[in-house]
Amino acid sequence: MNSEAAPAMNRPSPIDADEAALIRAAQKGDHEAFERLVHAYDRGVLQIAMNLLRSPDDAHDIYQEAFLRVFKNLHLFRLDSSFSTWLYRIVTNLCLDLMRKRKTRREESSVVETADGPRDRLDTVAEGRELGDPQRSLISRQLRSRINRVLDELTEKERLVFELRHYQGMRLRAIGETLGTSEEAAKMCLFRATQKMRVALGDFV
Amino acid sequence: MNCELAKKNAALFLYGELTIEEEQAFQDHIETCADCGREFETEKRVQAALNRNEVAADPALLARSRRELGLRLENARMRRAGLGAWLRRLSDLRIAVLARPAAALALVALGFFGARLATPKAAPAREVAGLASAEPGVLRVRYLEPGPSGRVQLVVDETRQRTISGTVDDDQIRRLLLAAARESTDAGLRAESMDVLKADRSAGELRPVLLYALQHDSNPGVRLKALDALKPYGTEADVRAALTQVLLTDDNPGVRAQAIDLLVEHKGGMTAGVLQEVVQKENNSYVRLRCQRALEDMNASVGTF
Numbered sequence: 001m002n003s004e005a006a007p008a009m010n011r012p013s014p015i016d017a018d019e020a021a022l023i024r025a026a027q028k029g030d031h032e033a034f035e036r037l038v039h040a041y042d043r044g045v046l047q048i049a050m051n052l053l054r055s056p057d058d059a060h061d062i063y064q065e066a067f068l069r070v071f072k073n074l075h076l077f078r079l080d081s082s083f084s085t086w087l088y089r090i091v092t093n094l095c096l097d098l099m100r101k102r103k104t105r106r107e108e109s110s111v112v113e114t115a116d117g118p119r120d121r122l123d124t125v126a127e128g129r130e131l132g133d134p135q136r137s138l139i140s141r142q143l144r145s146r147i148n149r150v151l152d153e154l155t156e157k158e159r160l161v162f163e164l165r166h167y168q169g170m171r172l173r174a175i176g177e178t179l180g181t182s183e184e185a186a187k188m189c190l191f192r193a194t195q196k197m198r199v200a201l202g203d204f205v
Numbered sequence: 206m207n208c209e210l211a212k213k214n215a216a217l218f219l220y221g222e223l224t225i226e227e228e229q230a231f232q233d234h235i236e237t238c239a240d241c242g243r244e245f246e247t248e249k250r251v252q253a254a255l256n257r258n259e260v261a262a263d264p265a266l267l268a269r270s271r272r273e274l275g276l277r278l279e280n281a282r283m284r285r286a287g288l289g290a291w292l293r294r295l296s297d298l299r300i301a302v303l304a305r306p307a308a309a310l311a312l313v314a315l316g317f318f319g320a321r322l323a324t325p326k327a328a329p330a331r332e333v334a335g336l337a338s339a340e341p342g343v344l345r346v347r348y349l350e351p352g353p354s355g356r357v358q359l360v361v362d363e364t365r366q367r368t369i370s371g372t373v374d375d376d377q378i379r380r381l382l383l384a385a386a387r388e389s390t391d392a393g394l395r396a397e398s399m400d401v402l403k404a405d406r407s408a409g410e411l412r413p414v415l416l417y418a419l420q421h422d423s424n425p426g427v428r429l430k431a432l433d434a435l436k437p438y439g440t441e442a443d444v445r446a447a448l449t450q451v452l453l454t455d456d457n458p459g460v461r462a463q464a465i466d467l468l469v470e471h472k473g474g475m476t477a478g479v480l481q482e483v484v485q486k487e488n489n490s491y492v493r494l495r496c497q498r499a500l501e502d503m504n505a506s507v508g509t510f
Contacts, residue, residue, distance in 0.1 A: 031282075035275075038271070056266050059270075063270040064274055071278060165220060166256075190220065197251055198251050
């Protein structure tokens with residue numbers, strides 16, 4: 001395996017004995033076990049929601065709803081499947097629902113008004129890192145703007161596969177399971193998404 | 206590998222999503238093809254730019270989300286517990302309406318047999334010098350003296366079991382039964398002791414034991430037995446006060462229903478007022494109905510004024 005792959009963040013691991021014990025305890029009503037389960041995955045959940053929805057408030061809502069659904073349905077979870085796959089399926093479905101609602105309503109635009117004019121919501125979130133260098137800040141802002149435009153133009157599946165592979169470091173096989181599709185189909189989505197990024201950013205980087 | 210496939214595989218190579226053979230073929234190709242090598246460098250820069258666009262989960266947002274989830278989970282657990290209580294009440298109601306006597310009997314039987322079944326069986330003991338394995342008794346080590354070859358000498362206190370018999374009129378029997386009714390960890394034994402003791406109405410020691418059991422025993426079967434044993438004392442003020450307390454606080458509808466029966470059997474000046482209060486507070490419809498009927502029998506109003 002090459003060493004230049006994108007950084008794996010919160011990479012979901014296959015279910016192991018410790019996690020299985022934790023899930024069993026949580027299924028029996030052990031509050032602490034459930035909390036440990038939440039803490040094992042909640043950064044990843046928040047990050048997926050942030051990247052997909054570009055709004056801290058929406059990400060916060062998705063976090064709440066996802067873990068409440070896990071709490072309500074944990075007794076139905078069978079230990080022969082992956083907990084992270086189940087959890088991320090819940091999260092991505094919730095995010096997709098919200099993204100579709102936004103598209104329908106057109107009122108939750110990712111563009112927000114700022115002192116500098118209309119800006120992408122995500123730009124305002126991620127900007128803090130470049131505040132000290134105006135030139136770098138400008139380039140970063142333009143770059144982000146392009147990236148976010150491409151992200152908006154991706155199909156739902158391309159977007160999800162790209163987010164889960166690039167920012168969550170999930171393997172394509174796990175992504176396929178999460179999204180209810182094949183590994184090969186997930187690979188095609190990733191390929192198309194990266195091609196679109198390449199076209200949009202190739203002359204900029 | 207040709208140039209078209211190399212371009213297609215560049216991103217997948219960086220994601221580590223190619224097979225070992227595909228990776229090898231890709232690397233071999235870009236080492237010999239300058240165009241594809243440049244394309245690959247561009248692909249790496251695109252990925253680096255994408256990495257910079259990542260939005261990390263803000264620790265403050267994470268902390269806020271965890272805090273709120275904690276509260277929501279607490280609410281969900283309380284709702285779940287409330288639903289459980291509601292289902293138990295529904296179950297109690299069904300039992301009370303359809304088979305109250307059978308339910309009361311079942312509770313007592315559960316106390317008897319459950320407690321007995323739950324009594325742990327002793328593991329078979331090895332033969333030890335000075336102690337027959339089948340010999341019953343409670344041992345407590347007083348002294349010990351380690352000896353050679355891992356042997357040890359113990360000096361023990363031994364409580365031996367023996368059988369005594371008599372009637373409740375016998376002072377010793379009565380005291381032992383009172384102690385069992387008050388202190389035994391076996392709910393069945395507590396209830397049986399009360400049952401035997403209720404035959405003896407001469408001594409005043411029983412009533413406080415029954416009153417305590419009625420108000421504090423954790424086993425509803427024992428509380429029902431105490432209620433039954435208290436019937437002869439239904440006119441006594443301390444008993445009526447305890448019955449009122451049970452009516453308002455006992456969590457078992459069977460016990461509350463029996464308390465109503467005993468309370469109205471010997472009507473006192475405060476009975477109607479107590480029942481009116483229960484009608485307002487009672488969440489079990491059978492018990493509420495019992496109260497209403499008792500009030501009607503007393504020609505008293507169901508409501509309070």
